[in-house]
Structures are given as C-alpha cells and as structure tokens.
Amino acid sequence: MEIATEVATPEHVEAALKAGVDYLWIGARSSATPIVVQSLADSICDLRFEISNLKGILIKNPVNNDAGLWIGNIERLEKTGVPVIAVHRGCGHQPCWAMAHAVRLARPDIPMLLDPSHMSGDAKKVPELMKKIEELGLDGAMVEVHCRPEEALSDAKQQITPTQLGNTLDSIVSRLCLASLICPPSEEKELNWLRAEIDELDERLWETISARMDVSRRIGKWKKAHDVAPLQPKRFQQLSEQVAQFAKENGLSADFAQEVLKLIHEESLRQQ
Secondary structure, eight states, X not given: OXXXXXXXXXXXXXXXXXXXXXXXXXXXXXXXXXXXXXXXXXXXXXXXXXXXXXXXXXXXXXXXXXXXXXXXXXXXXXXXXXXXXXXXXXXXXXXXXXXXXXXXXXXXXXXXXXXXXXXXXXXXXXXXXXXXXXXXXXXOBOOOBOSSGGGOSSOGGGOBOHHHHHHHHHHHHHHHHHHHHSOXXXXXXHHHXXXXXXXXXXHHHHHHHHHHHHHHHHHHHHHHHTTOOSOOHHHHXXXXXXXXXXXXXXXXXXXXHHHHHHHHHHHHHHXX
C-alpha cells in the first residue's frame, strides 16, 4: 500500500523521506504561505539522496481564495523534479470552483484531485461532491475515511466509513464506464466548470437573501415595539438610488436591478 503524509516543516520532510513515504502532502494552511512552501521545496531538493522512491507531492489550495498563489506553489514544487499533484479542497467549506477552474485552465498538465471532505465539512455531502470528479474531468479524490467516524480525534463530522466510500466509488465507476461509451467532448467539461461556478454563486445568493430576511424579521419586531409602520418610503427611495448606482457601475440593467429590489423589498415587508 502506498502512503502519503502531511509535511509542514523541513524536519517533517526529512523524517518522511527517511521513512520511505511514497507521497508528501502540503496542507492548505502551509499552502497559504509561500515562504513555507519554498522551505519545503528546498528541503526536498537538499535531500535528493532520499527521494528516489518519492512518487509525488500533493499540494492543496491555500485556505484563501487565490489561484495565483496556488499556481506559484505548484511552480515552486516542480523545481524539485518530483511530480506535483494539485488537491482542490475549497475555502472555508465553500467550493471556490472559480479558483480551481482558473488553475485547471492555466495548468491542464497538472493532475487535480478533489477533497470533498474539507470542501463540505459534512460527511453527508461527500458522495454528492464526488460526482464532480466525472463532471469536471478531475483526476481522482482525496477523501477522509474512518471505520468509526464518531470516534475520530479530528474532523469527525466530515469523515465517511469504508463501506460508504466503496459504495460511492462503485457508483462513480459505473457512471465513468457509461461515459466512456457516450463521452462528452472536452467543451462540455468546460461548460460543467462554468455551471459549477454558477451553482456556487446561486447558493451564496440564496443564503444572502435568507440572511436578509432574518434581519427584516428582527426589524419588524423593533418597528412593532416602537409603533413604526413597516413601509418607510424614504428608506426605500434610498435603497433604490443605491441599487441604481450599483447597476450603472457594474454593467447591470437598471430595470432588472430595480425589479429585483422590488421583489426583495416586498418579501421583506411581508416578513415584517
């Protein structure tokens, strides 16, 4: 069985290589600091006599949404002469598909794995996220698995069991076998990337609207307690002017922006 271990310091690198580890993996927090990544790359270069069995370096995306930083880290590690593999784990349990898409377009030669465990932070969401491997043409996955997730010492909520992993992989393999018969052109993979970005933006949009309605309900309670009418024309006029300015500055249709504001405002009044 091949083994990968996370490294965060040159000392980790030396110990892992001397132990015969097959793959080194650099986590998202280390990836967020170029100085750390460079020190790890330098350490690998300094220990060339130990890396004859090293098969690859896995580099996760930074915890911050920064495609340029991720690409820079890949380039730093490539100078070691060891194959580099990108691992997309999202940021703060958000997919950040646009970042991964940018890296995929810039470096299609670099294999990219999906980390659905950290991306979701929720074991129940892992199987659904695994479908993105096929949809986006990714090269595999890095999944957290535990025989008894409830007893895991860390990240218990995002770990699945070996049985769940097996069932998920069986489903993916079945779909990939079917896809090999009716394989979509590469252009459709690009469309799937763009749709993934849209889906993520839509989810954020609805979460924002939901949060806005929660604030509206609290405003309604305040107005009721202070005998203030729900509809405040001057306030709505202020919002309308702000939306008009935003639409102008961001290339949006003024009529569209005002219509959206009207619908949101009407629902806010209803919630109040």
